[in-house]
Amino acid sequence: MEGLQLIATGGALPSRVVTNEDLSKLVDTSDEWITTRTGIRRRHFCSEGETTVTLAVAAAKQALERSGLQPEQIGCCVCATLSGSYATPSTACLVQRELGLAQDIPVLDVNAACSGFIYGAAVARGLLAARPSDSRRYALVIGCEQLSRLMDMTDRNTCVLFGDGAGAAVFVLSDGVDFAVDLGARGDLAIETPPCGPIHMDGRAVFRFAVEALPRTLHAVLEATHHTLDEVDWVVCHQANSRIIDHCVRKLEADPAKFYKNMDRHGNTSAASIPVALNELYESGRLLPGMRLVCIGFGGGLTWGGMLLTVKGSVV
Numbered sequence: 001m002e003g004l005q006l007i008a009t010g011g012a013l014p015s016r017v018v019t020n021e022d023l024s025k026l027v028d029t030s031d032e033w034i035t036t037r038t039g040i041r042r043r044h045f046c047s048e049g050e051t052t053v054t055l056a057v058a059a060a061k062q063a064l065e066r067s068g069l070q071p072e073q074i075g076c077c078v079c080a081t082l083s084g085s086y087a088t089p090s091t092a093c094l095v096q097r098e099l100g101l102a103q104d105i106p107v108l109d110v111n112a113a114c115s116g117f118i119y120g121a122a123v124a125r126g127l128l129a130a131r132p133s134d135s136r137r138y139a140l141v142i143g144c145e146q147l148s149r150l151m152d153m154t155d156r157n158t159c160v161l162f163g164d165g166a167g168a169a170v171f172v173l174s175d176g177v178d179f180a181v182d183l184g185a186r187g188d189l190a191i192e193t194p195p196c197g198p199i200h201m202d203g204r205a206v207f208r209f210a211v212e213a214l215p216r217t218l219h220a221v222l223e224a225t226h227h228t229l230d231e232v233d234w235v236v237c238h239q240a241n242s243r244i245i246d247h248c249v250r251k252l253e254a255d256p257a258k259f260y261k262n263m264d265r266h267g268n269t270s271a272a273s274i275p276v277a278l279n280e281l282y283e284s285g286r287l288l289p290g291m292r293l294v295c296i297g298f299g300g301g302l303t304w305g306g307m308l309l310t311v312k313g314s315v316v
Contacts, residue, residue: 003179004125004171005312006293007069007138010062011279012055012166013266014044020160027156034160035264039242043163043267045148051085055166056144057098059275063168064099064140071100074170075136076127077107080116080143080271082193082300083150084109091144105136113191114238114299115183116271117143118307121171122181128173142168143271150197158199161240163267167275172312178292180224182217182306191300206302207244213298214248217306221294225308229254232308233291234281238298239263239273270299289313 019042020031034040046055056079064071079092086094090109101107106127112119124139131137144166151159190205214237222229229235235258237245242263249256260277269276274295281287291311298304 001179002129002173002175003177004121004139004309005174005177006169006278006309007172007312008063008067008170009275009279009282009287010059010064010066010168011276012058012062014046014050014055014164016045016047018043018045023160026153027159029156029160037243038161039261039263040161040267041264044165046146046164052081052083052144052146053085053091053094055146055164056091056095056142059144059166059168060095060140060142061099063170067170069138069170072102073136074101074105074138074140075131076105076124077101077140078120078124078142079109080112080120080141081109081145082111082113082116082270083146085146092142095142112303112305113301114240114268114270114273115297115301115303115305117141117274118181118295118297118305119183119303121307122183122305124171125173125181137173139171139173140168141171142166143273143275145270145272147199147270150193150199152198155198157203158201161268162199163269165266165269165272165276167272167279169275169278178225178227178308178310180221180308182220182224183304185301185303188302190302193300207241209302210240210244210298211247211251213304214244214296215252217296217304218252218294221306221308227292227308231292232258232294235259235294235296236274236277237296239266239277240268240299287311
């Protein structure tokens with residue numbers, strides 16, 4: 001079976017850091033209230049001149065440079081976002097222009113909210129598989145969000161949760177590799193965002209959904225590849241709330257050290273959260289060739305997605 005292998009990562013975060021104490025000056029909240037309920041301590045918000053597009057371009061450029069590939073070797077570019085700067089052109093098209101990617105490749109955005117990066121990778125795999133076998137076998141997949149522009153800063157139940165950022169990954173389509181993807185959705189307004197905001201969310205309903213979707217999706221990709229959790233090096237989940245991940249770790253009776261968490265520093269960055277986490281693992285020297293990863297997203301739609309893949313030995 002043809003599957004994706006991870007070659008390189010990239011990331012970009014806005015310059016403005018917003019702490020829980022900063023938010024307590026705007027709404028009726030506190031560092032203790034936010035931290036105990038979410039695990040979030042700070043997040044990044046875009047400042048003037050920083051947008052979904054600038055973040056996406058910066059993350060994608062870094063991933064491409066680290067891959068050692070030339071722009072013309074990329075066979076498709078997929079960008080996952082729900083907060084693109086434009087309805088059209090797509091963020092992916094603007095990344096294509098800025099990086100000088102070829103013009104005879106498919107380039108598009110996808111919106112599956114917090115599952116977006118997994119959906120984007122699955123789309124990229126299909127696009128690469130549809131090309132001639134001797135053609136470009138590399139995909140650039142980006143998750144990027146500027147959620148700060150979609151938030152109601154008077155709603156303490158949502159404005160404390162979200163942040164801005166972007167992450168990118170370069171994948172190669174290879175034969176005979178460990179790979180599986182599991183996707184699903186059900187129409188539900190537990191999380192909703194009108195075109196210009198604000199974000200509305202039923203926190204209790206989302207928690208119930210997430211703690212059911214995460215372990216089910218994990219089991220699905222493990223069963224598809226005939227692996228056990230012990231054979232996985234990292235589980236990288238959407239970084240929504242530390243209590244969701246902790247609940248699932250206990251339910252699975254798993255090693256919590258295997259489940260990467262960074263929401264304390266970034267908050268919920270929706271489609272960007274998984275690739276930002278992957279990039280942090282790489283930059284800290286904990287994403288090594290041959291490692292087996294499971295990535296799991298869950299969020300608005302409601303959507304869910306899981307992917308098992310390996311790190312290719314040519315990661316630089």
